[in-house]
Amino acid sequence: GKDRGKERADTIHQIQAQLPAEKPALHLRLPVCDSLGSCAVPHQVHAASRALSTGVIKPSLSLSFHSYDRLLRIRALRWEYGSVLPTTIRFHMCAEEMEWFNQYKKSLATYMRSIGGEEGLDITQDVKPPKSLYIEVRCLKDHGEFEIDDGTVILLKKNSQHFLPRWKCEQLIRQGVLEHVIS
C-alpha cells in the first residue's frame, strides 16, 4: 500500500545518499526498515550488493536494476500462479508493483486473445509436453460434479481418486482441487 511505497522510497534514499558519484562504492551502511517485514532485508542486501559489485555505475542505474529485478520476479508470478495472486504474495508488493502486475496481465491477455485470429490461445497452459493420455488424480477438496468428454459425470469428493483424461485435469490441478498421483 501507500506506506510501503514510502518505506521503500526512504530506504532507497538512504542507500543512495551513501553512493559516491562516479567511483565504486566500497562500503554501505544498510538502513533499518522494520515495517517492510521479512522482505526488507533481501531488498537492502540486494541493492547494496549490486552497488558494491558493479563498480563505476550510476547510482540511479543500480537502484533501478534492483527494482527491475523484483519486476522480473513479479512477472514470473503471473506465469506460475495465474492472474490472481495469493494473499501472502500480494502482502509483499507495493502499489506500484501491483499496478505493473495488473497492466502486464492485461497486456498478456490481449496478446493471447489475438493468437491465430479467432478465440486465441492460452499459452500459460500446456507447459509440459503431454506424456500420457490419462492420469491418476486425487481430489483434495470437494468440487461437485465434473463432466468429461464422453458425457460421463464424475463426483469430485475430497480424497476420492479417479483415472481421468489429462487435458481435463490440468486446470483443476493448478487450482489445487486435484493432485496428480504418480505411483
Next chain:
Amino acid sequence: RERMSDAGDLSGAEESQEEVMTPAELIAKLEEAWLNEKFSPELLENKSELVECVMEQITHMEENLQRVRKGDVKASVHRMEIDRIRFVLSSYLRSRLQKIERFFPHVLEKEKSRADGDPSFLSPEEFAFAKEYLANTEVYLKNVALKHMPPNLQSIDMLKAVPEPCLDSFVFLRVKESQENILVEPETDEQREYVVDLDEGSQHLMRYRTIAPLVASGAVQLI
C-alpha cells in the same frame, strides 16, 4: 488481413506464402520454427502465417474429433495429437514472448528501424505487447526509483540499461543445405582465417553469430 512483405526475393528462398502444405508438412515446419526459436539467443523472424495455419489445423482436428464415435480408440490418439501440437505451438510462442520481454528496448528499436522491404521480427500483436511492456516498465521504474533521484539522474536509457542478446553463445545445429567456406574466425596477426564447410546432414557446435543468416534462410536447423 495485411500481407507481410515477401522476403523470399531477398533471401533467395523460394517459399511462397500461398503454398499449400499437407498437415504433416505444416507441423514439421512448426517444429522447426519451435526448435530454432528455443535455441536461438535472439528473437527470430516472425511467422504469423504459420501460427495462423496451425491454429486452423487444431480447430479442424477438434471438429473432426467431435464427429468420432465416443469411446473409439481413434479419439484418444487424435486427442493426444491435438495436445501435442498445441504444446509445441504454445512453447514456440512462449519462447518468443520471453525474448521480447527480456530484450524489449532492443527488439522495439530493431522493429522501428527496419526498412519497408525487410522481414518483420514482431507480429503486430507482439509489437503492441512490447510497446505496452516498455511503457509499463518505464512508469514503474519512474515511480519506484527514479523520481527519488536528483533531477539529473532521473531518466534511464533503456537501450543501455537492458543487455542485448549474446550472439556469441554456442549453439548446436544440423545442416540442411550444404554450405562452403563459412568463416568461423577471421584472419589476425596470430592466426590464419578459420573456415569450415558444412555438409548436408552433419551436426556442429558453433557460435550463433557465425551461422545466424543460415538459420534465417533455413539452411541449418538448431537442435
